[in-house]
Amino acid sequence: xxxxxxxxxxxxxxxxxxxxxxxxxxxxxxxxxxxxxxxxxxxxxxxxxxxxxxxxxxxxxxxxxxxxxxxxxxxxxxxxxxxxxxxxxxxxxxxxxxxxxxxxxxxxxxxxxxxxxxxxxxxxxxxxxxxxxxxxx
Numbered sequence: 001x002x003x004x005x006x007x008x009x010x011x012x013x014x015x016x017x018x019x020x021x022x023x024x025x026x027x028x029x030x031x032x033x034x035x036x037x038x039x040x041x042x043x044x045x046x047x048x049x050x051x052x053x054x055x056x057x058x059x060x061x062x063x064x065x066x067x068x069x070x071x072x073x074x075x076x077x078x079x080x081x082x083x084x085x086x087x088x089x090x091x092x093x094x095x096x097x098x099x100x101x102x103x104x105x106x107x108x109x110x111x112x113x114x115x116x117x118x119x120x121x122x123x124x125x126x127x128x129x130x131x132x133x134x135x136x137x
Contacts, residue, residue, distance in 0.1 A: 008129035018051030
């Protein structure tokens with residue numbers, strides 16, 4: 001499990017089997033309620049097929065850790081209700097959000113992809129930080 005103590009950046013970038021996954025996160029103060037113990041973070045993901053064959057995103061698997069080391073696991077089909085097909089050179093971009101019970105945390109995971117021959121493979125989503133502004137450590 002990645003370490004929260006290293007103050008991870010709100011950006012991540014990983015390439016697995018010619019599939020690039022880039023993520024950028026930001027704190028969403030307008031949707032957060034710190035006095036009630038809820039901090040909300042937005043993140044935008046761009047998946048780019050840098051390979052030579054078409055692939056399809058089948059499912060997602062996220063591990064979300066807050067500063068109290070609570071871990072939430074999120075698994076499910078597709079992303080934002082879609083299972084995009086990416087031809088060589090194509091990208092798919094989407095945004096979503098994540099609530100935490102602490103002002104900082106960490107997310108990482110995998111996307112399950114399928115090739116035209118029916119084989120499946122996992123693509124890494126490198127760790128990225130979730131950090132509210134003005135947090136005192």
